[in-house]
Amino acid sequence: MSWNLLLWLLALCALLALVVQLVCFLRADGDLTLLWAEWQGRRPEWELTDMVVWVTGASSGIGEELAYQLSKLGVSLVLSARRVHELERVKRRCLENGNLKGKDILILPLDLTNRSSHEMATKAVLQEFGKIDILVNNGGVSQRSLCVDTSVDVYKELIEVNYLGTVSLTKCVLPHMIERKQGKIVTVTSLLGVVCAPLSAGYCASKHALQGFFNTLRIELATYPGIIVSNICPGPVQSNIVKNALTEEVTKTTGSDADQSHKMTVSRCVQLMLISMANDLKEVWIADQPFLLMAYLWQYMPTWAWWITNKLGKKRIENFKNGVDADSSYFKIWKTKYQ
Template identity: 70%
Template sequence: MAWGCAVCGLLALGGLLALLAQLARWLRADGDLTVLWAEWRGRRPENELPGKVVWVTGASSGIGEELAYQLAKIGALLAISARREDELERVKKKCLEISSLGEKDILVLRLDLTDRSSHEAATNSVLKHFGKIDVLVNNGGRSQRSLFVDTNLDVFSAIMELNYLGTISLTKYVLNHMIQRKKGKIVTMSSVMGIMGAPLASGYCASKHALQGFFNSLRTELTDYPEISIINICPGPVQSKIIQNVFTENLAKSIENSGDQSHKMPTDRCVRLTLVSMANDLKEAWISDHPYLAVCYLWQYAPTWAWWLMNKMGKKRIQNFKSGVDADVSYSRKNK
């Protein structure tokens, strides 16, 4: 009987992987089916977002910076925030160069997510400038590369303060405005790490799981406001500067070598699918190349197999990190 169950399990897993492989041949294997269907048949960002006031945090680099550029080209009005005001000014300058927006259509607003006492005033500044906030994109945050046994507990406190508490604090003030208007979108850049677990990122995974739980719960509290959308975006590895700024085993230490990032999903593709998800009010979007996307499906529908597979993949991830290359380089078809 036990052998029969094991064989059935293997056949089921083999069938699931074969189906995913076939779907990958038919479709672009960089987003779940809901996102791809919305991209092809759904509402287009170019039609839904022009003239909307979009506040993007973490806009000085990476996904946040690319979001600013693509939103500017579409014609959205922008509030861009991060800690480095000089970098925000650089982003604003490029936005003006590549779009038809005017100087007053882009507000540069310095913001530290860990300074929660400043979030109400920051929200009021955006409202004073534009009169409304149509979309809040919670993009600010930091990742992690360190083993739990080597990591000081104050690192975990800092991760939660920035990625989780800072995000929900800002959301609270913006949501009050959206409730008054009875409409708006709150888009949060979570991660595939908010769905699964992985070595070297236990604190980061915890913060993203916390965001997933929070916003999924918040959505159920807003049933009286059907035009307020709660949208969770879960990217996999993306070509951005997030690895250069990760938390390590102590707060004073930065990562020594971030490794080559060219094998990861291009940032512009991740942002395009994010805007598609935003325009179509998708509750959750997985945006990733394989094998990470396939692992998300396994984690969702066959968690026992996902745990087994992650144990195998995790060993190699740790080996890569310790040898000075990008932790995920072994799993990229592009790299091979």
């Protein structure tokens, strides 16, 4: 075989590999590191068993599904949110479908805005289970309104709940983890903590703040390698987060019941979260296309990202004003083309 032929074959193999990777990426629903961990990494059922996991925002959406999937792994669960009756419902389903007994699940009502209660809540968990292995900061609220129409009180509420409440609870749990020299702090930020989108200025600000805080905290804890700080950045998922999102005033939510079939299922999102937790990944992006692609563009090609975001942003605002899901049009187009 001549050298020229060998070089041509190598070039052809490289081209085929590139095409395969491109096709895989177009169908990806998580960043490449996360999907590699899903394929070759440690399994949640190996790594998370027998841990005490405290989940905030556990009454619905990602937090609720996280409780269900964790209940099958043999962990001890602490479920927190403001709505006690919803937490009771989640607990009953965990007991029905999981591997836990009643003593393994603690319902602990918690209001993230009531920061003075966070120390007492932490002591209650430690008294019940003796340790906190994983804190999942999942509680939060979203927003759908144009900046020019939105009261500053809405932005204040978003910062109080999403940012300050999460920071406060983390600071209460952190001394315990430092004393043990181990633990995981898992914070559900958002893909909007990495990119930006119209109609969510206050929400984006609060999630960018979380990214900055926990990235800095991770550096400060470098002398405690047993304490893992992870940021989970989901894109749109099928939940009530849009329905409960704030609008122009604090007292007003969207109440939207728009079709969400084009969004990622919450079960898949949580499955990837557990992979991240089992493999101690520092930051993961979980999203269907085209949002995953947008995150990569914002990271590596910001000029292109700004141009595309401006184009999509106009359609997002148009959808919102017409009373349909803000992301429905380009999600449906993508699903039709590539799935």
